[in-house]
Amino acid sequence: MSKAKKVTLTINGKDVTATEGMTLVEAAKEVGISIPTLCYHEKLAPYGACRICTVEISRGGRTRLVTACVYPVEEGLAVKTDTPEVKKIRKTILELMLASAPTSKTIKEMAREYGVSKARFQAEKTNCILCGLCVRYCHEVKGANAIGFVGRGIKRRVVFIPEIATTVCASCRECFSLCPTAKLSSETDGVYFDGLTLDNYLDVR
């Protein structure tokens, strides 16, 4: 295999040399610039769902907003990770997430960082921001597919698939620590398993 091509770009004015095929999040990390992420995980394929890593890019006089976890590095690209517009978008996204997961430590901390002082939106508490880390980890890394999405639009949610979960989850539970809202560990309380906790569902089996 030929050696991967190098690409040069700037991030917040800093010159960066990256390998072709890298995403902006990865390229920024290499030079010590951190872009906030929630649905991103280095072991998983880029997903681009939480949109918290939104950054501003410009090239050839054209400026636009993209998500850094999926956007590939390009020669001559100028990336800005912290413009007022970017910050405003992140702030609103975090406020939206807080409405679904008001007790999540991770979300609360990030929200505070972006200046969210109090909840502005009507709560629809599900304690899940549907980042899909659990679903994708179970699929891509474990190959188990014991947890998945159901529903569409505002009715989308995550569920364990009982037939599979009962056979594989007890010995794994690796997704618990990935969950940014700690929903999986704290709330497997009958939402999925007809009045049984995950533990005693597994015991029943």
Place this chain on the structure above:
Amino acid sequence: MAQLKSSSDLVKVRKQVLSRRAKKRRISVNASGTCGLAYSSDKVCQALAAEIEKQGLSDKVELTATGCLGFCENSPIVIIFPEEIAYFQVKPSDVAEIVSETLVNNRVVDRLLYKDAKGKKIVNAGDVPFYKNQSRIVFGNNRLIDPREIDDYIALGGYSALAKALGEMSPEDVMDEVKKSNVRGRGGGGFPAGAKWETSRNAPGKIKYVIVNADEGDPGAYMDRAVLEGNPHSVLEGLVIGAYAVGSHEGYIYVRQEYPLAVDNLTTAIEQAREYGLLGKNILGSKFNFDVTIHCGAGAFVSGESSALMTAIEGKVGEPRPKYIRTAVSGVRERPSVLNNVETWANIPLIIERGAKWFTKIGTEKSKGTKIFSLVGKVNNTGLVEVPMGTTLRTIIFDIGGGIREGKRFKAVQTGGPSGGVIPESMLDLPVDFDELTKAGSMMGSGGMIVMDEDNCMVDVARYFLDFLADESCGKCVPCREGIRQMLFVLNRICEGKGKKGDIDLLEELSDVLSDASLCALGQTAANPVLSTIRYFRDEYEAHINEKRCSAGVCKDLLSYYILPDKCQACQICLRECPVDAISGGKNLVHVIDQKKCTKCGTCIEVCPARFSAVVKISGEPVPKAPPQGTEVIRSKAAK
């Protein structure tokens, strides 16, 4: 059916079909389209077949069951050629008369003719105002085609554009012609088709795909269904030509499962095209190979989005994925994939056959050709309308659509479905093309046009579309899913009379995040119905929030029904019909609505005889005090 080995074979078949039919009179019924079938056109068609047989005309008359003829609400439609005598709302019982009068005696059956607004009867289909102001270049052939008969399409010159492309043009020539025509995607975005093709052609990779997007899902829009059901070969021919230009040998047609007749007619069309060798190996002896697979969608609106559609074709859940690398470069199975809408593909044979020069003469500077619109809502003539780009909204709604129903006042027209917006009365002279609609805060979309009158509440309209999107978003990305959820909360509370100061600003702020940060076009455009209604009907939002008033009388929570004591004639109809017994009164006694019991279903206002018109809607002001119990009615002249 013999395989056609060259373009001269195709010409031969056409000549055979034409000579076989030369001495026959043609009679068409729209019995192969969903809208026609809904009006039992099939029964009319069967009756015609039987009657033609009975009167011994089988050798002299050719009966064609066509797809949609556009003027859907006047179905079943019968057109008799060559005079193009058009009969509307035909019943099976009319058939014997049509056959003996028109087919045998060459006399027109007066009572089945179209009557214009002034009551004048019109004989010729082309003179009916609905048709007269259209240019039906894509859609017009429907009336001469039984979609299950490939020969009908060939008789009209079908597949000769393909023969020309394969026989006389290089793939580059074809692409140049399409680029020169500047035909833009009819599915929504209006991206130039030629540029998309070129990107795919130049993209690395041996295997490339061409795909028809028939996942039409905008509320009230059904143009693509009508083309697929009525003239499937026009789409297939366009697709094969596109494949040749791009260098693709495999294609897909992604069609919604909710269009069973389209799937049926398309399946038959594909089988017949294969039998003629117009699909498959060595098409028309050109050594070019291409075939196509139908992929039925599972009912998700979002699957009409290009990356979601391609994910669905791969057998996965139809969810959009980031498109920073275009699908024309990396689409289905990460291979270059050209996706165009049904109507775009159906334009391609015309462009190749008649040339880009001809095509660019139609339309506006930047939007060429015609566009089919689905004209629905509070307009007199509902149906499918094909007009040159740049035709004004006024022409479409008033000249073709015949104006607003029941003499009411036009308020707005919603174009572009849930991604589009509303356009107010002051902009009726707007020439309709891709760019003008976008400038007006709406969009072309796939061509839905919902006409609204004074009885439509614009806040409620915005709420309707967001409610649709709340279900139809895939729910993957936060701005779209949570943004729509919160905007819907706000709109619901405005409609319920609980709107707060600052709600309009909040809607605008959320709209910005949706359009800037959403993953796909569904989320990026989801706020358009809200933004455009705020832009043109801000006063309605303010009235809902500040005065708790819904001037259109739609939002139930802001509404009361009241019986005018001086108009009530104590006929007791409303009293009897009220489903919750909220109306009291009696013989000779003024009826009174108990506001606490009333569920605002509107039955009373509907049943109150028009000559009394005693029930009124009240919004934004207190309900007048009811007259004391036992108040006698004041007899009006109308009651006597």
